[in-house]
Amino acid sequence: MSENRFDMGEIDIAWCPGCGNFSILKAVKQVLLELDIDQKKLVMVSGIGQAAKIPQYIKTNYFNGLHGRALPAATGIKAANPHLIVIAESGDGCMYGEGGNHFIHTIRRNPDITHIVHNNMVYGLTKGQASPTSPTGFETPVQNNGVFIKPFNPIAVAIALDASFVARTYIAHKELTESILKNAIEHKGYALIDIFQPCVSFNKINTYDWYKANTYLLGEDYDPTDRKAAFAKALENEKYPLGILYQKTGGVIFEKQYYKHNEKPLFQRRPNLSSIKDLVESKRIN
Amino acid sequence: MSENRFDMGEIDIAWCPGCGNFSILKAVKQVLLELDIDQKKLVMVSGIGQAAKIPQYIKTNYFNGLHGRALPAATGIKAANPHLIVIAESGDGCMYGEGGNHFIHTIRRNPDITHIVHNNMVYGLTKGQASPTSPTGFETPVQNNGVFIKPFNPIAVAIALDASFVARTYIAHKELTESILKNAIEHKGYALIDIFQPCVSFNKINTYDWYKANTYLLGEDYDPTDRKAAFAKALENEKYPLGILYQKTGGVIFEKQYYKHNEKPLFQRRPNLSSIKDLVESKRIN
């Protein structure tokens, strides 16, 4: 892996030393390489936050948009050119907080995009406020009596919405993470990967050790096609299961619906002025 | 029921003749009366849409706010004065479309409010576009090839988020509806009631007959405290189950957290200038 065409070379990365984001970056680049993805056809889409800086560190096309708005932008990109490989990647606050509405409705749309969430259970870039996934009791400068509302369960919600691929991993599990990422990118349709990622600067609860102690790997025998069983798994919170929790195939894929009559990506289309004239003509009679 | 202090008298109601909204209005007023609710302490909160006009037709306090934004307003009201009884009521587009992010995060907060959704599976007021709950294949002036994305399942999502009360009813079942409404209002914590309501003007698929044919009542023996079973029920879509699908008690109630040190509703509070002066004083030494 010493040489990777997705590497940016000598750049200044704005993450804290020891942060889980580095391993995610490494895993993503590794998987892109292994899948032999043409970087010219790849678009990384993100929002704003520490996690959201990831596209800046990968040599590829990217759309680093607004906080919370990666998914609609990603959907627009995929719809405008279905030949592109689109990965939307950002933090838990970005995707489940500000972007919550897009999360649920993008799942419904089921575009063929990969959705990676760096879940550090905290707002990193804005210096340590609670995120939707922060555990109850988590103390921060604002939630100084501890978080008392229930953490958001993205896995359960995704399954409730019949997302076509739902996975969770913990970044210290390099192989698991890479294998899930590969599966997710190859999966046809929307794929969620929620990645547990320690924030060494602001999350003193959900540390490397904590994640190690509070997660387990789904067994070989686990069947990710059973939605109800997957839901039951999604509710486990003594220890969080890691792996592909739910996967289904054969669903309608969003952007495909729009390319039934015309296969050209939008940038190749030109207005058909003569048809427009015909349409105007029709306004002479009705 | 001939006289109800919640009646507005002779008013012009902007709904279409035959619309399910009328029965919802009737049921809500009836239940308010039966629960002997003091209308001066009741606040109806809504967004924008046909359903959202309902507070205008009830003699009580109301906050008829923005499309999609009833829940945060309702939460603010309840937080500012927990002695008020707060009902947030609006359409499916308002609550699950524009308001989707508030839906999921209000469930997490668990304020003691009742959340009623008129689910006619269509955008009524804007003349018949698909709503998040519109069935696949539903044809509209915009979705003229039929809706192809998956309908939003509010019940499953609410259960995934561990909402403390989750119910569905169909407005033609007057008694069931009234009993659920009563339970919901009396329930401590967030309570969702998704009400199937035929839109006679724009929804020619989900008609009175259709609802009758495609729903059934949960049996006496159904146990609404089992979350996984409730989820399984929530996924049924051959026929939709009606009743209280899920209920739990004992959760942390949002606004209560804020009244531990001071019981006065906010309108009775006054700034404590001498404490402010003390705080300013403290800035002399650190």
Next chain:
Amino acid sequence: MRDLSIVLCGEAGSGIQTVERVLSRVLKLAGYNVFATKEYMSRIRGGMNSAEIRIGSRRVDSFVDKIDIIVVLNKGAIKHLENRISERTVIIGEKTEVVENERHLGNFVPIALREISEEIGGEIYKNMVSVGVLVGLFRVRDEIIEDYIKSYFSEKGTDTIDNNIRAVKKGKEISVELAKRTSLNIDISQVDGVDKEILINGTEAVALGALAGGCNFISFYPMSPSTGIAVFLAQHADEFGVIVEQTEDEIAAINMALGAWYAGGRALITTSGGGFALMVEGLSLSAMIESPAVIHLGQRPGPATGLPTRMGQEDLLFTLFAGHGEFPRVIYAPGSLQDAFSMTQNAFIIADKYQVPVFILTDQYFLDSYYNLPDLDILEMKNEFQIKEVSKEYKRYEITESGISPRGVPGYGDGLVTADSDEHDESGHITEDHEIRVRMVKKRLEKMKFLEEEVIPPELIGSENYKILLVGWGSSRNVIKEALMESNRDDIAFLHFKQVYPLAGEIRKYLENAAKTVVIENNATSQFGRLIKLETGFEFEAKLLKYNGLAFSVEEITEFISKL
């Protein structure tokens, strides 16, 4: 008689729209100039709505208060129109629908609409009987009506068609009787060639303009009065290769559209006040990533939900300054259908060329008003597509001599294409370098210079030797124009702005040539007047402001002019 105004009035859902549509089409096909507009409440059934159809020997393209004939479809109609009824107004309708004490208004001509329609097959034919009565008064040939009805109801089967034709015929029979009354003896002349003209409304003009501009993507969330554009495009989506996506909210709509532009689409956004308010962050994003954007904004009276189905021009300054940070933009406000069409086409060209947001401001009155016109001038699009194949060395935000960075799309060429909402360097990577910041701010703002060169100048209507200058913008154009013509005053001219930002350079000259200037707007704070002051320092002597939710009528302006 130069023109006639017929108003149909009744509850929502009572079929006014069908009558409006059939009547205006058929009269046009019969060679009459027509104009049709409507006003309606924010509800689906009930309430009181009305549609006005003007028929003229000359071209008619604007709203008049006067009513020559009212067709009452439901009780309440007379009350609704009270202020507009004169002694000369003929009221046609069912006896039971016009209350006794309303009869002193106008001339009541009872007809047994219900009875006749019941005979044919039910009350739903009431509307077609009315259509029959009206076309009868114009002596339209059966053939024209029958052909139209056949095509209009083509999907409903022969029974429906036959019944409707019978209903119209019945109506025509009645009209023969009615026409004996002098007040209903109509003599408006048909005009050669009008039958071959096109009849469209503002919604269609904008949507057709978008197609002509190469629009192939529209993401939107329904909101009156802007939804019609999306409906039109949806109905022609397959034919023109347009992706039409209804989103979960307006924020998704604008971000999806920007994603589409980034990947090579040409996206239109259509919305209205509150919906646009939610898009303001996305607008600012478009500026930072230098994405083209075309935004159709159907204004309506605010604040907040306000009067959702009414007209207003209240969002001009909001549009001009919307978005955090500083960036250029273009704002169009077409006043005629031809303008709406060509300016929307042009919006795509300008947005693409300069990578800026371009707005088209309309309102309910403009979008819902039809009139006939000979044709639409379409600009042939040849070299107007700006996407460049990118080389390995490509930098998305390169500072070039021309001032514009070539725009590439991912997957087309060997380079990489970046978009970054943070301040960025030429390669599109995040930076906090203060010097690069300054260069990038300048680069973005200097586009104003190009945009000023592309300004569509205001249109001077009337005498060049004016002493009094009326100024208006957007949808009031035709109304003010007609009133001015009507007034026959060679000391007054009308300066209409179809582009409201940036403003053309020569404005002050126009304004200073006048001894008196008056700005006419559908808002309460004279937003365009303030904009002129901001841009030129010039202050209007007088204002005519209307903000009750309705458009100006020709008479209102005429009266105003008469006092000048």
Next chain:
Amino acid sequence: MRDLSIVLCGEAGSGIQTVERVLSRVLKLAGYNVFATKEYMSRIRGGMNSAEIRIGSRRVDSFVDKIDIIVVLNKGAIKHLENRISERTVIIGEKTEVVENERHLGNFVPIALREISEEIGGEIYKNMVSVGVLVGLFRVRDEIIEDYIKSYFSEKGTDTIDNNIRAVKKGKEISVELAKRTSLNIDISQVDGVDKEILINGTEAVALGALAGGCNFISFYPMSPSTGIAVFLAQHADEFGVIVEQTEDEIAAINMALGAWYAGGRALITTSGGGFALMVEGLSLSAMIESPAVIHLGQRPGPATGLPTRMGQEDLLFTLFAGHGEFPRVIYAPGSLQDAFSMTQNAFIIADKYQVPVFILTDQYFLDSYYNLPDLDILEMKNEFQIKEVSKEYKRYEITESGISPRGVPGYGDGLVTADSDEHDESGHITEDHEIRVRMVKKRLEKMKFLEEEVIPPELIGSENYKILLVGWGSSRNVIKEALMESNRDDIAFLHFKQVYPLAGEIRKYLENAAKTVVIENNATSQFGRLIKLETGFEFEAKLLKYNGLAFSVEEITEFISKL
């Protein structure tokens, strides 16, 4: 020596903030006037940040470019500060952190920070050793430092306290040596009473003002630089009975706040550019339901994400015209800490009294800058609470003679309280009546008249017989003021606006008295200049605009003045 500027520079996370805090507090407690400010990157660790601490014999309250002493905490610091280093600058730091070729800059005084701190217990004590060196140069008594360290680290236990005290002492020892160099022989005088003064920053001033205004609710979504206000209120929430709720997004924040106001709360909203953009629809709602609202907007350079942790004044016109529809508002832009405090208090009074939104515009520089001042003047709130008990006949939107409808809250009295985002009648019910519409528009807009009476006038600083008038607004006040004083020019005055909308009536007079006028702003398009033009027609002769993300320095303005 009148004042001295010390700059600490190093990576984020290297403890600059602790040094800044301890140093500024201790020096103040020792009787020195202090000013502290910082600039930092949008990241948590690494990069390069700096803090400036000015110590003065007279009051110091503004940013200077000059650096007398740099404390280098990490490699890269000298490069970062390059432009500000002069021959007289003394650079204190570890040899290894100051690269060879940087040495020609300033005077390098190596100290073995690392070695010394390792001795004490680890590199983390580097910061306290630096503090020791610096307080040593000021000959601050041990007692003061020790007391402060004890209270500062009180929660960390005695070991930490002891080690930190040792570190400071070590530093002091070094300073005895250093002080022998003339360049480090500091003679700034302590001032009687300064030790008893308060030391706060802009964030605290606004938050304290909110408490004084009766704020008891804040809903917000984190966003630099506005989050500090919420943090402050959270930390004092229990004590002051304030509900602090972090929401899922900014839309929820503003709607929740409006819900709270409706039910009787006094809610503050705190946000920044993009966050405010998302609140624009809610702002329009506040206008329609005539809800009070107080919005603190910490401006930052845009568009879009822009430079998230930098300063700018780019959102003035956006704030002024944000929201669909037309409605009045008030915009404050305090320039001093006292103003920030009392204007925020006043914002609640005005918002409550006239049921309008009131903005407080600040920026990162203002929020993050500390200085000592004698006290904060607090207005006693007596009859400033407007909520009325409602009777059975109560109508929320009653048209009253006073022009303001009494505001009730649900559950207090026998009446019912309504809020409707649609156009409504006096009872708050939806209406489409055109006449009511007009009355309601007027009612809302006529509040401008009251707001104009409540205007906080601009402050004229300097000679009354000026020929040249500098004009500024918001956070640049103290910098421009100091530069003007520094310049000793009695032909120049400075007019500072702490309220930017509505503007005071007498502005033109001020402007026209000058032969030359200059507007000074932290943006690229001179937004305040444009606002003045819009409101008065007056155009500035010259502009000084800075938009690289940093505040003006005293020197920049002094130099500018010298050329006038």
